[in-house]
Amino acid sequence: MLLDVAFWVLGLVAVASAVLVFVVDSMARATYALALSFVAVGLALLLLEQSYVGVVTVLMMLMEMAVMGVYMVMYMGMNPALMPMSMVHDNRAALGVSAATFVVLAAGALLVPWPVRRGVPAPDVTAALGEALMGRQMLVMVVVSPVMVATIVTGVVLAAGRTRYDRFGDDLDASPPRDPHRGGVGR
Amino acid sequence: MTLQTVLLVAAALFAVGLYGAISQQVVVMVMMGLEVMVNAVLLAAGAMWWFLAPDPAGQVLLLVVLAAMTVEMAAGFAVATLVHRHRGSDMTDSATDLAG
Structure with missing residues (x-):
């Protein structure tokens, strides 16, 4: 209760x-x-x-x-x-779509004959999760890890204002580099 | 607390998030809508795990959802930075280059 x-x-x-x-x-x-x-x-x-x-x-x-x-x-x-801010577009259409989505999802939740529970939870579910990640389910983490690394690289590339490709061109062979101010030792 | 009631709450959360993702003009607010939707998926998956098959593999699926949430957020912030740098605004209406 x-x-x-x-x-x-x-x-x-x-x-x-x-x-x-x-x-x-x-x-x-x-x-x-x-x-x-x-x-x-x-x-x-x-x-x-x-x-x-x-x-x-x-x-x-x-x-x-x-x-x-x-x-x-x-x-x-x-x-x-x-x-104060109110920055919306297509407000009525968005309301209609979200209401229809709720009706469909709620109908699915209430009308689907859900199966009965299969199995019982482990006595310590956190320990069971750790063992699964380090055992049978390790492939999941092996896949998620490079995705995370790729996300870091993507984030840096997208968010960087000026990268080496902006300075040295697509083939990295521009000389001198295209910098807003000449720097270095005069090369 | 039954599977149906938890799924009902998750459905309401998903619908609210969908409204935000469709209606908002600011990129960060659109991302908030997407976050609410993923949050609903997380709750629904947690309920499925507990009420249908409380197996450790189901919890791993929840971790994948959390990872997807993180990736969405990081990539979204990077795109918002890019749009802001090139357009001077963070409105979705100013980034319609790929519109059909």
């Missing part, structure tokens, strides 16, 4: 704060609302015995929202806590 109440409260907080993200009139409030939504989902995962994933979700998303706040200040060019 207590578990049910806790879940409904967390679910309500998660959905309400997600709605607030697109309703409040400042970027800072939107970021806080999204962080609250993530924390609620992370705690709901804890109720589902996902102790590791739940805690990781909460910690990761709080840091991510902090980074997002910095980006907003950088790019919005305004005081994000004070400046």
Whole structure:
């Protein structure tokens, strides 16, 4: 009973704060609302015995929202806590699509004859997860790791203002390099 | 707390995120919509794991979802930086080069 109440409260907080993200009139409030939504989902995962994933979700998303706040200040060019904003397009179409999506997903959740539970959880699900990652499921982490590295490289290449290809050309053979100011020792 | 109720909450979260991803003009706000959608997937996958097959392999799937969330965020911020550098704005309406 207590578990049910806790879940409904967390679910309500998660959905309400997600709605607030697109309703409040400042970027800072939107970021806080999204962080609250993530924390609620992370705690709901804890109720589902996902102790590791739940805690990781909460910690990761709080840091991510902090980074997002910095980006907003950088790019919005305004005081994000004070400046009202409403920047939407196709609002009615978006509302219609999201409402239809909810109806379809909710109908699927309620009408599908879900199978009965198969198996029982391990006594320590976090230890079982660690053993799976280091054993039978290691291929997953082996694939995820290079994807992460590729993401780092992609992020640097996209975000860098001027790279060696801008300085030395596509074949890296331009001499002298195209720099805004001549530097070095006069070569 | 049953599988159906958790999936209902996840469906509501997904729909809200979809609304944000479609309607918002600022790139960072679009990313917020995508994040809410992935968050819903995370909750739904967690419920599936607990109520249908509480096997360690299911938890690994949740970690993959978390990794996808991280990759989306990092790549999204890099693209936002690129768009801002070239266009001086972070609006999706100013980056329609690939529009059909």
